[in-house]
Amino acid sequence: MIWNDHYETMERDRLKQVQSRSLRELVERVYKKVPFYRRKMDEQGVKPSDINQIIDIVKLPFTTKQEMRDVYPFKLLAVDLSDIVEIHTSSGTTGKPVVDAYTLRDIDTWSEVMARTLSMGDVTRQDIVQNAYGYGLFTGGLGVHYGARRIGANVIPISGGNTKRQLMIMQDFRSNVLTCTPSYSLYLAEAALEEGIDFSKLPLRVGFFGAEPWSEGMRKEIEAKLHLKALDIFGLTEIIGPGVAQECMCQDGLHIFEDHFYPEIIDPETERLLPEGEKGELVLTTLTKEGTPVLRYRTRDITYLNYKTCRCGRTSVRMNRILGRTDDMLIIRGVNVFPSQIEEVLLQVEGVEPHYQLLIDRKGQLDSIEIQVEMIEKLFSDEIKMLEKTEKKIENALYSSLGVHSKVKLVEPKSIPRSEGKARRVIDKRQV
Ligand code: AMP
Numbered sequence: 001m002i003w004n005d006h007y008e009t010m011e012r013d014r015l016k017q018v019q020s021r022s023l024r025e026l027v028e029r030v031y032k033k034v035p036f037y038r039r040k041m042d043e044q045g046v047k048p049s050d051i052n053q054i055i056d057i058v059k060l061p062f063t064t065k066q067e068m069r070d071v072y073p074f075k076l077l078a079v080d081l082s083d084i085v086e087i088h089t090s091s092g093t094t095g096k097p098v099v100d101a102y103t104l105r106d107i108d109t110w111s112e113v114m115a116r117t118l119s120m121g122d123v124t125r126q127d128i129v130q131n132a133y134g135y136g137l138f139t140g141g142l143g144v145h146y147g148a149r150r151i152g153a154n155v156i157p158i159s160g161g162n163t164k165r166q167l168m169i170m171q172d173f174r175s176n177v178l179t180c181t182p183s184y185s186l187y188l189a190e191a192a193l194e195e196g197i198d199f200s201k202l203p204l205r206v207g208f209f210g211a212e213p214w215s216e217g218m219r220k221e222i223e224a225k226l227h228l229k230a231l232d233i234f235g236l237t238e239i240i241g242p243g244v245a246q247e248c249m250c251q252d253g254l255h256i257f258e259d260h261f262y263p264e265i266i267d268p269e270t271e272r273l274l275p276e277g278e279k280g281e282l283v284l285t286t287l288t289k290e291g292t293p294v295l296r297y298r299t300r301d302i303t304y305l306n307y308k309t310c311r312c313g314r315t316s317v318r319m320n321r322i323l324g325r326t327d328d329m330l331i332i333r334g335v336n337v338f339p340s341q342i343e344e345v346l347l348q349v350e351g352v353e354p355h356y357q358l359l360i361d362r363k364g365q366l367d368s369i370e371i372q373v374e375m376i377e378k379l380f381s382d383e384i385k386m387l388e389k390t391e392k393k394i395e396n397a398l399y400s401s402l403g404v405h406s407k408v409k410l411v412e413p414k415s416i417p418r419s420e421g422k423a424r425r426v427i428d429k430r431q432v
């Protein structure tokens with residue numbers, strides 16, 4: 001179901017005109033109102049009058065996460081503080097967070113893009129949305145909330161955590177839409193099993209899983225265990241929160257809401273724009289945001305774009321699921337490794353669960369990586385020899401896929417900490 005036919009199926013040439021106009025207005029606005037951007041544009045020797053078409057965006061300076069932290073809390077505001085109606089922050093655990101401040105119109109835009117998002121999973125006013133993303137400063141909870149409300153669905157603002165209550169509400173209220181992180185969805189499935197709750201008997205139909213990286217293998221696990229269709233939802237605080245891009249029922253890439261968020265893919269080293277289909281760093285510009293607009297934000301997320309019209313009828317560009325982050329990339333003995341690649345390999349091995357942690361350490365001059373992964377109950381009762389055999393099998397599979405030796409350790413079922421929000425997959429002891 002398409003929420004906004006006009007924008008979501010717009011002819012691409014027409015869309016470019018819309019984007020060009022929004023970009024001109026945006027640049028005028030930030031040049032006048034935000035000294036941070038004016039200074040950066042002056043340094044780059046670019047004036048608002050240099051920006052006519054959307055392709056002129058490449059003349060503008062990039063914005064990094066560090067810069068957004070440096071202007072904490074309000075130096076990025078392009079409106080008076082009195083025009084702000086709501087504030088969220090990024091979930092960063094070190095240093096100052098990034099502030100996203102919304103005007104009333106920004107909240108309206110957020111509701112619109114989130115209504116489009118949920119409509120990609122055919123959510124209507126008939127549906128009951130169990131929203132297990134955290135409410136609070138984190139954008140996940142309220143973002144989904146506003147979208148569900150715009151559609152007229154019944155939203156249950158249960159927030160993250162309290163797993164027993166989640167399961168009770170799910171059964172009693174007959175929720176048929178679930179929104180949470182992919183890792184938490186698996187935790188719910190596991191807890192349900194313990195409580196003797198059969199997901200195949202629940203009306204759950206579709207889930208919107210995101211806020212952290214996950215893989216196709218993980219999708220298969222989730223769909224099988226929760227008996228629903230698992231869709232990938234993508235967003236980030238710096239841009240708006242959830243509602244930047246969403247997978248449709250075709251499950252073939254995430255549609256970006258391009259009339260509001262303009263995507264580019266660059267080579268993270270040279271900062272050069274890459275052509276369609278090439279992997280690189282996603283850069284996003286908020287074309288219509290009023291409160292805290294962002295020019296060419298370097299997300300550090302790695303993906304590629306596809307401009308073909310989707311089978312669902314939408315013409316908007318699709319990004320591939322996030323392949324990794326430039327800052328999550330592990331360099332193990334000179335080889336670039338992304339946690340998502342490891343996950344993909346692990347989930348192809350029989351006998352292991354999608355609960356794992358990567359421990360990185362340095363012994364002498366050499367980096368070492370140990371992968372702790374939970375085994376299924378059945379394997380746990382096997383002999384040591386069998387376990388060692390499985391560990392070796394995984395080590396070999398990882399070596400042939402990544403080209404780097406790692407140590408695999410099978411651990412007891414349920415011994416790796418569960419998360420109610422974003423899972424912590426990597427423990428890098430080199431930094432401690
Ligand atoms: P935050 O602003 O704290 O919600 O974090 C945003 C970051 O979470 C993004 O830049 C991505 O790295 C990650 N993220 C969000 N959604 C997804 C997704 N669907 N797949 C992979 N990573 C995601």
Ligand code: ZN
Pocket residue numbers: 248249250255310311312313314
């Ligand atoms: Zn589609």
